[in-house]
Amino acid sequence: MAEDFVIEMLHITKEFPGIKANDDVTLQLRRGEVHALLGENGAGKSTLMSVLFGLYQAEQGVIKKDGKEVEIRDPNDANRLGIGMVHQHFKLVECFTVLDNIILGVEDTRHGILQRAEARKKVMELSERYGLRVDPDALVSDISVGMQQRVEILKMLYRDNEILIFDEPTAVLTPQEIDELMGIMRGFKAEGKSILFITHKLGEIMAVADRCTVLRKGKGIGTVDIAATTKEELSRMMVGRDVQFAVDKKPSEPGEVVLKVEGLRVPSKRHKNDAVKGVSFEVRAGEIVCMAGIEGNGQSELVFGLTGLEKPTAGKVTLKGQDITQAPIRERSKAGMSHIPEDRHKHGLVLDYTLADNLVLQRYWQPEFQRGGIIKAGAVRTYAERLIGQYDVRSGQGADTIARSMSGGNQQKAIIAREIDKDPELLIAVQPTRGLDVGAIEYIHSRIVAERDAGKAVLLISLELDEVMNLSDRILVMYEGEIVGELDPKATTVQELGLYMAGGKRQGEAQA
Amino acid sequence: MKDKKTSFWSSPAVAGVLASLISIVVGLLLGFLLLLILNAGAAVSGMGTMLTAGVRNLDQLAKVLYQAAPLMLCGLSVGFAFKTGLFNIGASGQYTMGMFFALLCGIHFQMPWYVCLLASMLGGAIWGVFPGLFKALFNVNEVITAIMFNWIGVYFVNLMCANTPDMLAGSWGGSSNDRTAALSAANPGALLPKAGLDKLFAGSTWINIGIFISILFAVLVWVILQKTTFGYELKACGFNRDASQYAGINAKRSIVLSMVIAGALSGLGGGISYLAGTVQYVMLKNILAMGFNGIPVALLANSNPIGTIFSALFISYIQTGGSAMQPTFSAETINIVISVIIYLSAFSLLMRGVISRLLAHRNEKTKGGAAK
Numbered sequence: 053m054a055e056d057f058v059i060e061m062l063h064i065t066k067e068f069p070g071i072k073a074n075d076d077v078t079l080q081l082r083r084g085e086v087h088a089l090l091g092e093n094g095a096g097k098s099t100l101m102s103v104l105f106g107l108y109q110a111e112q113g114v115i116k117k118d119g120k121e122v123e124i125r126d127p128n129d130a131n132r133l134g135i136g137m138v139h140q141h142f143k144l145v146e147c148f149t150v151l152d153n154i155i156l157g158v159e160d161t162r163h164g165i166l167q168r169a170e171a172r173k174k175v176m177e178l179s180e181r182y183g184l185r186v187d188p189d190a191l192v193s194d195i196s197v198g199m200q201q202r203v204e205i206l207k208m209l210y211r212d213n214e215i216l217i218f219d220e221p222t223a224v225l226t227p228q229e230i231d232e233l234m235g236i237m238r239g240f241k242a243e244g245k246s247i248l249f250i251t252h253k254l255g256e257i258m259a260v261a262d263r264c265t266v267l268r269k270g271k272g273i274g275t276v277d278i279a280a281t282t283k284e285e286l287s288r289m290m291v292g293r294d295v296q297f298a299v300d301k302k303p304s305e306p307g308e309v310v311l312k313v314e315g316l317r318v319p320s321k322r323h324k325n326d327a328v329k330g331v332s333f334e335v336r337a338g339e340i341v342c343m344a345g346i347e348g349n350g351q352s353e354l355v356f357g358l359t360g361l362e363k364p365t366a367g368k369v370t371l372k373g374q375d376i377t378q379a380p381i382r383e384r385s386k387a388g389m390s391h392i393p394e395d396r397h398k399h400g401l402v403l404d405y406t407l408a409d410n411l412v413l414q415r416y417w418q419p420e421f422q423r424g425g426i427i428k429a430g431a432v433r434t435y436a437e438r439l440i441g442q443y444d445v446r447s448g449q450g451a452d453t454i455a456r457s458m459s460g461g462n463q464q465k466a467i468i469a470r471e472i473d474k475d476p477e478l479l480i481a482v483q484p485t486r487g488l489d490v491g492a493i494e495y496i497h498s499r500i501v502a503e504r505d506a507g508k509a510v511l512l513i514s515l516e517l518d519e520v521m522n523l524s525d526r527i528l529v530m531y532e533g534e535i536v537g538e539l540d541p542k543a544t545t546v547q548e549l550g551l552y553m554a555g556g557k558r559q560g561e562a563q564a
Numbered sequence: 565m566k567d568k569k570t571s572f573w574s575s576p577a578v579a580g581v582l583a584s585l586i587s588i589v590v591g592l593l594l595g596f597l598l599l600l601i602l603n604a605g606a607a608v609s610g611m612g613t614m615l616t617a618g619v620r621n622l623d624q625l626a627k628v629l630y631q632a633a634p635l636m637l638c639g640l641s642v643g644f645a646f647k648t649g650l651f652n653i654g655a656s657g658q659y660t661m662g663m664f665f666a667l668l669c670g671i672h673f674q675m676p677w678y679v680c681l682l683a684s685m686l687g688g689a690i691w692g693v694f695p696g697l698f699k700a701l702f703n704v705n706e707v708i709t710a711i712m713f714n715w716i717g718v719y720f721v722n723l724m725c726a727n728t729p730d731m732l733a734g735s736w737g738g739s740s741n742d743r744t745a746a747l748s749a750a751n752p753g754a755l756l757p758k759a760g761l762d763k764l765f766a767g768s769t770w771i772n773i774g775i776f777i778s779i780l781f782a783v784l785v786w787v788i789l790q791k792t793t794f795g796y797e798l799k800a801c802g803f804n805r806d807a808s809q810y811a812g813i814n815a816k817r818s819i820v821l822s823m824v825i826a827g828a829l830s831g832l833g834g835g836i837s838y839l840a841g842t843v844q845y846v847m848l849k850n851i852l853a854m855g856f857n858g859i860p861v862a863l864l865a866n867s868n869p870i871g872t873i874f875s876a877l878f879i880s881y882i883q884t885g886g887s888a889m890q891p892t893f894s895a896e897t898i899n900i901v902i903s904v905i906i907y908l909s910a911f912s913l914l915m916r917g918v919i920s921r922l923l924a925h926r927n928e929k930t931k932g933g934a935a936k
Contacts (some may be wrong), residue, residue: 361810382812391810399810404803409796413811422793429791 057119058083058246059104059135059215064113066099070448073099074110077272079265081215086237086247088257088278090290091267092489093461094446097250098140100267101217104248105137106130136208137217140250140460140487142200144192150203151175151188154210171210178209182239183232198229205236216240217248222256223460223487226347226515234260252489254283266290291491301501304525307337310478310509311358316367318350318357326365327353329533335478340500340510342524342541344517346553350533351513352394355482358511359391360384361399372477385414388477392467392484394513400467401455408436408451411470443469444495461488465496472499479503482513497523517546531555580866583915587864588878590915591908595901599893606892614901617888618881626761626768628877628884630840633774634659636876637833638858640778640785641688641826643867647789648822649802654695654710655830656855657717658688662831663838663845663852664721670754670839671731671745677754681777681835688831689824691717696823700816706823714851722847733844743844755841774836779873781829786869788825798822830855860906879906 059081066074073096081087091097102108104115106124114121117133124130130137144153151168154175160167172188179186184202192200201221208216218237222230237247237260251257257264258278266273266289273289288294312334320327327350335341345351356362358369360381369377371387379387393399401410412421412432421431436451445465447453455463468484481500485493500523504510514520520527520541527539529552536558539549551557592615599607618628638655645652652658665687669675675683695709725731725744734741736749747755756772765771789795800808801818809815837854838845861879865871882905886898893901 359810380812380814381809385812393810398804398806400807402800402804402807405800413800413807416796417793425792425794427791427793427796 055080056083057081058117059248060116060119061100061104062114062116064100064103064110064115066096066103066108066110068099068448072270074103075270076113077267077270079272080275081246081248082263083246084241084244085262086241086249086260088261088264089248089250089267090252090254090257090264090286092269092290092491093252093465093487094269094459095267095290095489096270097267098219098459101137101219101248101250104130105135105217131211131213134212134214135217136211136213136215138201138204138208138219138221140219140223142204144200144203146193147191149189149191150186150195150199153192153203154188154207158211175206175210178206182209182236184209184236197224198226198232201225201229201233214244215246215248217250219250220252220460220487221249222251222253227517228346230256252487254286254490257286258283268292287490290489299497299501299522302505304339304504306339306525307507309334310337310372311335311511312368312370313358314368314370316354316357316369317365318353318362319365320353321356321362327533328357328364330367331530331533331535332367333528333535335509335511337477337507337509338504339525340504340512340523341526341528342512342514342520343528343530344514344520344549344553345530347515349530349553351530352482353533354530355391355394355480355513358480359389385474390414390471390474390476390479392471392479392481394482396460396463396467401463403454403456405455406451407440407445407447407453407455407458407466408432410455410466411436411439411451414470414474439466439469439473442473445469461492464488465492468496468499472503476503476508478509478511480511480513483515484512485516485519493519517549520549521546529553531558579916579919580868580871583919584864584866584871584875586915586919587908587911588905590911591905594908595905598901598904602897603893610889610893613889613892614882614885617885620888622764622766623768623770624884624888626765626770628880629775630770630772630842631883632876632880633778634833634837634854635857635861635880636775636778636782636872637829637836638855639861639865639872639876640782640858640869641829641833641862642858643862643865643869643872644785644789644829645822645826646862646867647802648798648818649805650696650699650706650819650822650826652692652695652710652823652826652830653707653859654691654713654827654855655833655858656851656853657710657714658691658827658830659834659837659855660714660717660721660852661687661691661827662834663687664724664834665831666754666835666839667731667744667747667845668724668728670747671736671750672728674751675754677756677839680754680839681832684831684835684839685828686831688834689828691831692823692825692827693820696820699823700819714855718849718851721845722849725845725847743846744838746844747839747841754839756836756839769842770840772840774840777832777836778876781832782869782873785829789869830858833858864906882906 057080061079064074064077077100079100089097099108103110106126106129115124116122122133145156151172155171160170175188184206186199186202186206192203221233225233240247249261261278263275263277264286265275268290314332316328316331317326318328319325331354343351353362357364360379364377368375371389374387376384376387397403402413412435415421416427421428433451440450443465446462447458464487471479485496500510512524524541527541527549528535529537529539531553532555537552596607596611599610618624638659641655642652662684666680666684669680669683691713694713695706698704698709699706729735731744732741733743733745736745738745756774758772761771762768789799797808797813798818800811801813801815805815833854861872861875864875882902886902889898
């Protein structure tokens with residue numbers, strides 16, 4: 053019996069200068085299934101989906117819809133075939149309302165005048181039916197990332213798409229939002245829609261997918277039924293070897309205090325009120341302290357305050373005995389602070405610079421890379437090539453690759469390489485593994501532990517509970533701008549941690 | 565072998581030059597079409613004049629070089645600011661201030677030419693500081709400030725000239741007091757040296773060392789942008805202000821310095837233009853066009869300092885050719901044709917896209933053929 057495939061991509065090959073992004077890849081999507089696409093950073097998942105969505109044309113291979121061969125030259129073709137896509141980086145007009153974004157491109161007009169009333173009715177119906185809560189009149193620039201994603205999903209539904217592509221939809225979401233999204237996906241499946249779901253996160257695949265196709269370095273490794281496989285099996289297919297999920301580390305041996313924070317208050321960039329409300333803690337040499345918390349509880353602002361991106365309104369920050377509360381960013385860097393920023397596109401990289409130029413972003417002024425203000429191009433290149441090799445940063449043209457053209461995971465690896473190689477006394481890592489695959493996460497975790505074992509102080513800010521529990525030696529929980537608890541990861545449970553994070557429990561009260 | 569050829573044509577530098585050349589040809593064709601519409605009978609000879617006047621004799625060639633020098637500096641000014649993420653539309657005001665500072669030193673203070681040139685850079689730099697400071701400190705768009713400072717510059721200079729009697733032509737044996745004194749009468753030492761070039765160019769009065777100074781600065785700007793930590797910081801700040809701040813670069817300082825340098829370049833353009841001694845500044849209630857002409861020069865060169873040398877020479881050549889078309893064509897007609905040519909020449913970015921698409925298409929074809 054022939055299977056009922058709604059989309060078939062057969063023997064797809066797509067090349068970019070210097071890299072074969074897809075090499076004879078075949079993917080078959082059944083009607084009404086959730087089909088996961090798994091692979092390391094740069095394995096070619098996004099490229100394959102872009103081919104299906106008409107953003108790229110494959111050099112070889114055919115695409116079939118309902119068994120008939122089709123040609124998809126641009127996203128409009130894809131749309132006509134009922135294919136919709138939520139991109140990893142959302143494609144929304146920031147200064148438009150939610151409603152205007154949803155109808156953009158398929159607006160109803162009468163005599164050239166926009167007819168919003170009917171559109172609004174349809175959007176609200178869809179929103180209710182699938183539990184996609186949005187405020188149709190809010191500006192996109194004012195709404196949370198989670199709601200922006202719901203807007204993207206509504207865009208697909210509004211166009212009556214039957215095949216929905218999600219490109220790493222959970223990378224930017226909080227754990228609660230991820231649960232919500234999983235529910236929404238199950239709802240779509242129940243409605244008979246077919247879903248292609250790109251991710252690195254094995255847990256999500258196990259939770260929601262029916263089948264999974266694995267890519268490795270551009271090649272299709274195989275398609276498996278989720279019911280008949282395990283996380284270990286999937287990760288082995290993806291990475292090509294066994295992956296360790298638990299971080300292997302010996303007990304920490306805290307030394308002297310490296311970072312001392314006293315009564316720090318930091319204003320929010322958005323509303324100028326204090327987002328960090330009098331926080332005090334210490335990080336010692338040779339320990340990993342994790343600041344846990346649900347997004348938006350002041351962790352970002354705390355990091356801005358520590359690293360000098362925002363001026364604190366009160367309090368004191370001391371690094372190795374040196375008061376750096378008011379020090380410029382360069383001075384903090386010289387004093388031994390490294391910072392893996394939360395937003396790699398905004399802060400971490402100059403996207404229009406080459407990889408080599410980005411790798412020396414924190415060090416170009418050092419004598420190693422310049423003399424008398426003239427950059428030593430040779431030294432920069434040698435250094436960049438060493439880091440690229442050592443940290444396995446993959447890109448099309450090596451050190452000359454423009455950072456913008458690299459995959460998100462490799463951009464992140466480049467930042468981590470730069471910050472760790474600076475040999476800091478204090479490493480502030482904000483969600484260092486966001487959007488990375490298990491192989492890369494394993495590697496970055498081992499590097500962070502190695503830094504700790506070398507006697508460095510590490511302050512980790514993470515939203516991922518697994519990462520918090522696995523990696524840290526001490527956990528501090530932030531809730532609404534304050535530290536509400538200090539926990540020992542060996543003596544606590546995920547449930548207890550969750551209670552603190554959600555504000556259901558705080559240590560001060562518990563004692564009182 | 566084939567691969568090598570492909571990579572040569574698709575290398576960014578080659579593609580850029582090719583795109584600019586194609587754009588120029590398209591611009592010339594359209595310019596010719598316009599001449600046909602305006603005056604069909606004289607179109608062929610008119611176009612011929614425009615295209616050959618610049619090399620018809622040494623005097624005309626000297627004029628091309630003379631005009632190219634300030635154009636180049638204004639183009640460098642705009643291009644430099646572009647590369648650092650700023651739009652310097654204030655080149656005209658900076659040019660005017662540079663001119664004024666140079667003439668003030670030359671006529672009023674009787675200084676030699678090199679001091680006058682330094683003064684012109686200072687004058688331009690001062691006029692660049694304001695948009696830079698407003699942008700850095702109060703996040704006021706530099707375009708708005710710069711446009712206002714263009715006008716402030718003109719009226720300020722007119723006011724200063726009118727109230728400094730020994731600056732004006734009347735004090736130095738000239739007939740009219742609506743313009744600055746001729747340098748040859750007031751202070752021949754302030755004239756840019758000709759360094760024997762006038763002999764080379766058959767005694768032309770246009771030629772002086774200005775063009776070499778301009779080229780020198782083009783190379784200098786290229787070195788600053790490409791080779792120095794300073795240029796690295798400026799560009800980083802232009803591409804991504806947040807990331808440069810994260811890297812400990814003082815973004816505010818970078819913005820101000822970038823505008824100061826851009827201003828100094830325009831100012832030097834003003835100095836070079838008026839220290840040649842061929843023109844006197846006439847106090848009109850109009851801003852000087854030269855600064856604005858720097859914008860197409862920079863665009864045509866894709867803001868590349870080395871490219872600016874050639875784009876300035878090209879535009880100067882077309883302008884010289886244009887003025888030789890009078891009186892067959894009216895000045896306004898010529899200006900329209902020149903504008904069309906320059907306007908289309910600036911489509912090089914578009915052309916670059918077309919070229920890369922054509923190349924990709926051809927590669928696909930050859931590859932497909934090989935596969936079969």
